Each structure stands twice: as structure tokens, then as C-alpha cells.
Amino acid sequence: MLRTVKPRNARVKRALAAREPKEVEDPRTAVFVKGTTGSEVLNGVMKDLLALKKPHAIPFSKKNTIRPFEDTASLDFWADKNDASLFVCSQNTKKRPNDLIFARMFDHKVLDMIELGVESFIPMVDFKTPKAQPGIRPVIHFGSELFDTHPRYMQVKSMFLDFFNGAPMTAVSLAGLEYVISITLAPTPPNLNLEDTSASPSDLPLIHFRCYTVRLLASGVRTPRTELVPMGPSLDLRLRRHQDPDPEVLKHAMKQPKLKKADITSGLGKKVKNRETDEMGDVRARIHLKKQNLDKLQTRKMKGLKPTQMEIDGEASDSDMDPVAGDGEDS
Secondary structure, three states, X not given: OOOOOOOOOHHHHHHHHHHOOOOOOOOOOEEEEEOXXXXXXXXXXXXXXXXXXXXXXXXXXXXOOOXXXXXXXXXXXXXXXXXXXXEEEEEOOOOXXXXXXXXXXXXXXXXXXXXXXXXXXXXXXXXXXXXXXXXXXXXXEEOOOHHHHOHHHHHHHHHHHHHHOOOOOOOXXXXXXXXXEEEEEOOOOOOOOOOOOXXXXXXXXXXXXXXXXXXXXXXXXXXXXXXXXXXXOEEEEEEEEXXXXXXXXXXXXXXXXXXXXXXXXXXXXXXXXXXXXXXXXXXXXXXXXXXXXXXXXXXXXXHHHOOOHHHHHHHHHHHHXXXXXXXXXXX
16 A cells, blocks of 8 residues: 655645545546557557547556456556556457456546457558547547447446546537547347346447547538548457446445535526626626505605705795686686
């Protein structure tokens, strides 16, 4: 275990505060670990996935003896040391050739894992097309209903969304949509049971992982015409072993903090009717009342508003000088 570090100066204190839980978490950092035995295919897959994940990626140059499904102590140690929440481990053995393991962490402990076998691979360098810039958040498309119905593929969908998810966004610009990740499945076998999580890997359809660059063309209207150009890499993955998260730990990991009162009034939380916060931070509210009868409204009596005796005498003299209706010369 890592020893508890007490901050000795302001810089260390800020670094430790950055690792504490936040209401809005930072983009997840992934650590790429190579096993003791590898292959040319795995090296290319790890290199391309690292390029898609940059700059939130930490590659390990040395080979390590890791068996995540048997012992997770190494992953727990590296997660705490590097403040990482995702791991990609590669291992090539005779029993499981070209093996990739995706691990997700919570509180520096392994939450769940999935094991994928690389059936085919076309590297990014083989596509002579423009590439997306590092750090751009992709558009992820899942092209099968099994990603919403089958437990194994639901875990795969959740893992890939966390892996490629970036900083929270409040608006999307068309110029910022540089590439798309399309994850589809092979045709579903008719005898596949959606509730059977112990099905043989050969009975499950392959996962097709493709990346495309977005090209915006003139369309004659305000919305441009969109074309997708293959960017690479191109992967065909086979589901192998998996480890489901503990229900109690998952419930704790999915727990969301309570919003502050200022966030609720500004509209981030539960909507409060007829209440808003202006740019200065002042809360303004609108009150609805019934129609009032102003004829019977009792106003405040003020001495300064009473007519003076001179004004009363002037009004009386004016009324005496008015001609009487009907008076005039006789015809």
C-alpha cells in the first residue's frame, strides 16, 4: 500500500486536492500495460488505441507479469500511484491469443473487467486518409439492439463509453465533430438467449470496431452534407471472459452528490418554477396573485397630501362664479 502523504506545502496540497472526488469528474486516464508475451498485432492495437485516447493515456514501456483475473493487486497499486481509472492490458498466449483486457476502477480498486480477443486488425497507418487531432471527443455509435438488451454487450457498451468519454460539454459545434467511432455486431444467431450470460464465446457475435473521419461538404442549405471517411484502426473483437461489478460497490459508484442550492436555483438540478438567478448571482422570483379590487384599497393617510384651507376656499369661490344653467336674456 502507498503511504498517506501529508501536504508540506501549497503545491502538494493542490495536487492532493486534485485527486479528491469531484461533483464533475475529470476525463478518465487510461494506463496501457504490456504483458510478458506479446505479438505484432497486439503492439499495433495498443499503439492505435493509445493514439485515440491521448492525451489522457499513460503507456508502460516495460513488460509486466500480470494476470488481472487471478490477481488485481498490481492494477490497484498502479491506479493509486498514477490516479488512473482505466486499464488496457495485452497478453498473447497459446490458450488466448491476441488478448486484450479492459479494466475499470473505482476508488483505486478493480470494479469490473472484460476480455476481448483480436480476430482481425488493420492499423491506422494503412488508411491513407486524414486523421483526427488528439484530445478530440468522438461521436460513438452502437449499431445493434444487443447493446441495450444482452448483459454482456451492455457491459461492453458501458466500458467503451467510459473509455472514450471526455470532458463534459454544454454545446456541440459542427467544426468539433472530427471523427466517429462505430461499434456494430455481426448478425445475431437465432438461438441466442438474451438472459444467458454463460454462453460460449463462439456463440456470441463478433464486435466490429471502426473509426471514421467526418467530412463536411456544401449542401446548398445551412446544414452541411456529412460524409464518413475510414480513418482506422479497424478491429474485429471476440468476447471472452468477464468480471461483473459487485452490486454494493456499483451502487456506491453510481451515487451522485447532492446539488448545491445555487445550482438548483440556476436550473442544474430540480427545476424551481418562477425562480431564476441573474448574472450578478441574485435570485429573482415571480409571484402570481389574484385580481385585486383597487377601489376598496386602503392607502396610507399622509398629512402632506391633505388640501390646505386656501385650496378649499379657492374651489368654493370658483363654484360661486360659475353661470347657472338656463340663465340668459329673455327672447
